[in-house]
Amino acid sequence: MRLVIASCSVDYEGRLVAHLPLATRLLMVKADGSVLVHSDGGSYKPLNWMSPPCAMVEIEPDTLEAEAGVVRVWVVRNTKSDDRLRVLIHEILHDSCHELGIDPGLVKDGVEAHLQALLAEHIATLGEGYRLVRREYMTAIGPVDILCRDAEGAHVAVEIKRRGEIDGVEQLTRYLELMNRDPHLVAAGPVRGVFAAQEIKPQARTLATDRGIRCVKLDYDALRGLDDTTDRLF
Structure with missing residues (x-):
């Protein structure tokens, strides 16, 4: 250069x-x-x-x-x-x-793939008794980020975003409509949805709540074990 x-x-x-x-x-x-x-x-x-x-x-x-x-x-x-x-x-x-050489490209920390891997590893973040079924559970219209079971054995579909917006809620809604037609998935009850993100927009939270989808705000550092939320004063 x-x-x-x-x-x-x-x-x-x-x-x-x-x-x-x-x-x-x-x-x-x-x-x-x-x-x-x-x-x-x-x-x-x-x-x-x-x-x-x-x-x-x-x-x-x-x-x-x-x-x-x-x-x-x-x-x-x-x-x-x-x-x-x-x-x-x-x-x-x-x-x-100046000779800069070959650039390795931008490596983003906290992208959705990282969040997915961390949440799968610490699936109990979603609730006591939660168990991972698999990551990238394929449906006819694309993969659900995480499929897990809750403490009662019912399936839960989890959509993960860095920024949770209305489009993500719509995406999860489409997955749930398809998954709830599968008799193998609904044997223990309807498939419920969890919309998980580092930041969730108010409009997205309102839409998710209206559709019976639970919102979970993810703490990236806590998932990585760098921030123990139990030690915080506020």
């Missing part, structure tokens, strides 16, 4: 025309060919950019540009369209290249 901090102006031509007046900015040239123009604000979003496939060349300024103080010109063209980014550099304050 090449990082350049420079006093520059930027013009974009293509599906629209945009102009960034002269200012000090960070120019990033990535290994995939993309070029991004950042300011010291706006979080992660660049002010302007050119995504690959594209090609960049550095050229000398023309006479008028040189008279205006331009020392270098970057011309970035998209190879599949007429989009063009033209960066007029007046002064370079920093210019460096």
